[in-house]
Amino acid sequence: MRGLAIADLDALRRKIAALEKRPVLAEGAAVAAQRPGRPVAANDTRPRVEELLAIPPGVLHEVFVDEQRNGTAGLGFALGLARGLIGGGRQAILYLQLAEQAQEMGVPYALGLQRFGIDPDKLILARTNSLTELLWAMEEAVACRAVAGVIADIHGHPKALDFTASRRLSLRSSAGGSSVFLIRYGREREASAAKLRWRIEPELSAGQPFDPQAPGPPRYLVEIEKRRLAGKTARAETMRLTLDWTENGFVPAEDGSRTGQSYAAPAPRPVVAALGDRYAQAG
Amino acid sequence: MKLMAVDAAASKAGLAPGQNLSDARALVPDLEVREADRNAFEHVFADFADWHSNASPIVSVLTDVAAYGDLVLDITGVAHLFGGEEKMLEHLVGRLSRLGFTVSGAIADTVGAAWALSHFQPGIIAPDKQRDALADLPVVALRLSDEQVAGLNQMGLKRIGQLYGRPRKALQARFGLSLLLRLDQALGEIEEKITPRIPLAEHFAEQRLAEPIGYLDDVLMMARDLAVRLALRLEAEQIGAQSFHLFLYRVDHKVITLSINAARATRDPAHIAQLFVHRSERLVGEYDAGFGIDMIRLAASSLSPMASTQIGAFETDDGARDLDRLYDRMSNRLGAAALMRSKFVNTHIPERAIKLEPVVARTEDDPEAAPDQTLVRPLRLLPNPEAIEVIAEVPDGPPMRMTWRRIGYRVAKASGPERIDAEWWRSGQNLATILPPQKRGDPRDDEKADKKAKQLPKKPEHVSKLTAFDPMQVTRDYYVIEDDGGRRFWVFRLGLFGTTEAPRWFMHGFFA
Structure with a gap:
């Protein structure tokens, strides 16, 4: 009964939004995304996105992107996962990078982080001169019980980061309870002790609700290549998801949205707050 | 020469x-x-001077007369440690002469008197006796310039004693104020300040070693012991410190200094010792104990009050402490500039709006710099924008195709432009300071002139040669573009069509 009411309410909201030519209210969209009565194909046995992305802390992730120019998509995805780990006594995310790669890859930008939904004060940038130092810094940070996540940009297939090193990191991470995200580049895969291996590819976004020609919320094609979490068996086949990054976190991209027909993507919450009353007139 | x-x-x-x-x-x-090589001399001599801080905390080098300096120690309240002034002088001078240096030293109430004595008649002047002791010395001993000395000699004033009763006004008129100043300084009528080379540390612990040590591990162990002693002293005074300096005095007159900084005031000996261990790992190549180290001093600076607390009992566990410790460890191993936080700066120029500052040297946030959250900004910014080639449909429209790092991109979606102007308050600033004041004439003429000036600002001749700061040249139009693969970039066009000769395009950041 209650589910039906929410569905009705949502339908009404859409109708009103269509009449007023402005975006559907954010909470409406969020509810719509999670509502139980969502049309799901009967033979769809895929696990829910929320389940797939609900990863306990203290896990070593590898986030692969095919090319260096896709690196920011990898960073975005890692930050998206790491954001959920902040809380309680864990208030910091560390981003590690080799100092020489600052110009090559760019440096995380506080204003952009804020826009992305990460409090810039919580992200600390560490730039080291060598990979050995970077690995040391990573281990040191993982062992700290106030660090939520450690994200490191690692190019190529360095010797220093072999199976032993990744095993060490993985053990330290599960002992310390903060997650590690290694952003890796290329299509080669080597043996590693990472519990999860993702492959991220940026996808053409859905466009803004009233301007299909403008880039919309970031969309990623996410492949889970490896998933070894406690109590769950590894899956033989890789899983593919298409996710949008919105203010509610990762939301499955709805079919047909590529043509711009999807529900309006809510603007990030800080925007709504900053616009205040003007938001109503924004459409 | x-x-x-x-x-x-x-x-x-x-x-x-x-x-x-x-x-x-x-x-x-x-x-x-x-x-x-004056520079090299000065460096070696400065090293030398630093080393003498094991005799007295205030060590300075006077560079106004000698080629590479005169070493000055303030030994107030120190001499008794050496068994009296004679013994101290003998000890310091003797040690240097044994190393093969030619040394002469003196002890006096004033810097000037000590200088005079050490150069002309090494020894010790009893307190308040400098007037008599200096009387027979030549006037050169007052640290005067060559002209002053020549002038004085010409007048027959060869000894300092001859200056004593002279009318001061006449002396000043003939030889300048500096003569009187030097005389007064030497006699102790005017205090002469010396600038200590090593900042004075009120809180330190030191250990002299009977047998010199050389291994870094031993040194670090000593540092740990000193940290315990220093911590007791700091605790008694209810203070903590943010910086700690370890001075290692080598037998052969060199000082090795290791400094660490903590993110917040501390006096935990284990933490301090740990930071020195991390700091020393960054040092391996530079560490050279020579013939050994015979004294170690640990000094604390950047002090702040810190009440004594019972550890563990009533602490709120918000993790901030753990984080600070982590930052300390990492900064001291990797260097303070390795660990940065973002700080907002009150400007709208994207690359200047954020300043990276070391986590351990955190400064207050500027409340006015809080950014506008509605702005679309990339997740990563390139420190230096990179030039790109762009084909646009219309001259001032969004790009259609782009070549960046030799790879072509087809733009599928674009939004913008967001125009970011140069900081208007800087516009024309360099000109305003140079422009001469306007002449006041007939008020009506003035009005006309004003109107004219507004239409066509007339520049004086010398100004026209300067390049004026033209905000039009550095106006940027930013676009968010997405290529057909979903990669999102932040690009901008520098300059405006019409006013700029050839606007250029740049890549400035990447969206997630």
């Missing part, structure tokens, strides 16, 4: 510092001459 210093053999041959090089060559044809 003049001789600056001569060795024993040369002085036997009749050469002396201050002599012309050609004269010296005439006297000793096979003279071996090296050009003085």
